[in-house]
Amino acid sequence: MAKCAVCGKGVHFGNNVSHSHRRTNKMWKSNVKSVRVKVNGATQRMYVCTSCLRSGKVERA
Numbered sequence: 001m002a003k004c005a006v007c008g009k010g011v012h013f014g015n016n017v018s019h020s021h022r023r024t025n026k027m028w029k030s031n032v033k034s035v036r037v038k039v040n041g042a043t044q045r046m047y048v049c050t051s052c053l054r055s056g057k058v059e060r061a
Helices: 050-055
Strands: 012-017 023-028 032-039 042-049
Touching (some): 032 050, 042 050
Antiparallel strands (some): 032 042
């Protein structure tokens, strides 16, 4: 899975717990997008999570 290039956010793992308390594996995927970003004046493709995009931590190209 992709990780955010800014904050390092990735997938999280845990358990689905049913009503009868049987447990199965679960994966929470973070909302990571492939975005063109300006880095040192040049455009580059990076994976960035949407919370970093909204907060303005990344300048889009």
